[in-house]
Amino acid sequence: RAKEHGGGRVEVYAAHMHAQVVERLELQTELRQALAEHAFVLEYQPVVSLETSQVTAVEALVRWRRADGSLVPPEEFLGPAEESGLIVPLGEWILREACQKVAVWRATTGLDIGLSVNVSARQVLSAGFVQSVEEVLAESGLNAEALTVEVDEEVLLENPVVAAEHLTKLRELGVRLAVDDFGMGHASLSHLRRLRVDEIKIDPSFVRDLDADETVTLLTRTLIRLGQDLGVQVVAEGIEHPWQLRRLREMGCAYGQGFLVGRPMDAAGVEALVGGETNAAAL
Numbered sequence: 001r002a003k004e005h006g007g008g009r010v011e012v013y014a015a016h017m018h019a020q021v022v023e024r025l026e027l028q029t030e031l032r033q034a035l036a037e038h039a040f041v042l043e044y045q046p047v048v049s050l051e052t053s054q055v056t057a058v059e060a061l062v063r064w065r066r067a068d069g070s071l072v073p074p075e076e077f078l079g080p081a082e083e084s085g086l087i088v089p090l091g092e093w094i095l096r097e098a099c100q101k102v103a104v105w106r107a108t109t110g111l112d113i114g115l116s117v118n119v120s121a122r123q124v125l126s127a128g129f130v131q132s133v134e135e136v137l138a139e140s141g142l143n144a145e146a147l148t149v150e151v152d153e154e155v156l157l158e159n160p161v162v163a164a165e166h167l168t169k170l171r172e173l174g175v176r177l178a179v180d181d182f183g184m185g186h187a188s189l190s191h192l193r194r195l196r197v198d199e200i201k202i203d204p205s206f207v208r209d210l211d212a213d214e215t216v217t218l219l220t221r222t223l224i225r226l227g228q229d230l231g232v233q234v235v236a237e238g239i240e241h242p243w244q245l246r247r248l249r250e251m252g253c254a255y256g257q258g259f260l261v262g263r264p265m266d267a268a269g270v271e272a273l274v275g276g277e278t279n280a281a282a283l
């Protein structure tokens with residue numbers, strides 16, 4: 001009887017696994033279609049100087065627009081896109097689209113607005129990565145110095161040698177390099193030895209627990225000081241409340257991002273923002 005029972009469980013389990021695999025394959029097919037049909041869109045979130053309240057850059061964030069008009073957040077499709085390798089052409093599209101837009105905004109406003117683009121491990125490690133960035137810069141006319149490539153620790157852990165090689169080449173082109181979600185990974189500090197970086201982005205979990213937890217406050221202060229001492233730009237992410245903004249300013253954090261200082265917005269929103277309709281000055 002026990003055997004029967006166990007066998008039944010295995011079957012149920014196998015059926016469940018099977019359903020998951022099918023679902024994932026369907027999603028990958030949908031994503032491939034979405035890329036062909038230009039169903040991905042970019043939103044842009046402002047990065048603000050905490051000293052001047054000016055918008056200094058925007059971070060491109062990808063969304064998938066489904067047929068019903070709803071926007072699917074990246075966490076729901078980036079994993080499968082990585083698994084299937086679709087992230088390579090998708091990432092190239094994101095880079096091209098964002099660089100073209102920001103090059104136009106810089107030209108029309110005369111403002112020195114930067115662009116940050118997230119890149120995933122598989123994309124960075126792909127053989128054509130450096131060349132594709134070079135091509136996109138040439139096509140769009142965007143200054144390499146205006147582009148920041150954001151990587152998280154995963155990129156640096158998976159294949160540190162190739163990642164460092166590709167990212168160093170990018171830096172030689174003049175592209176800036178940021179480590180995203182800094183402070184959350186086990187090896188955050190060691191990456192600063194292996195790689196010259198221009199920016200660290202303090203993980204939102206630090207900003208969230210500022211004040212509630214004295215240790216978090218001390219760690220945040222230390223990360224900000226570390227950035228200052230190394231000459232690395234520090235951006236605090238996930239600023240949602242005025243008290244967080246105030247505390248970060250007091251600690252000397254130079255840049256910030258978060259719903260309080262600017263939500264991700266579509267291209268038209270950025271055009272209005274850089275055209276002068278900003279409330280960042282009111283902060």
Ligand code: C2E
Pocket residue numbers: 045060061062073074075078091094118119120150180181237238239240257258259260264
């Ligand atoms: P990330 O690079 O750390 O981006 C910041 C995420 O935090 C964004 O979520 C943004 O909308 C959200 N956020 C910003 N301010 C606040 C805030 O004040 N409170 C809260 N709760 N959230 C805030 P999003 O757009 O859903 O992106 C999630 C992650 O997906 C990104 O984290 C990034 O790792 C990845 N991602 C997004 N776009 C791309 C892309 O174009 N390429 C790649 N490879 N990854 C991307």
Ligand code: MG
Pocket residue numbers: 059118150180
């Ligand atoms: Mg990012």
Ligand code: MG
Pocket residue numbers: 118150151152180181
């Ligand atoms: Mg990230």
Ligand code: MG
Pocket residue numbers: 180181201203204237
């Ligand atoms: Mg982040």
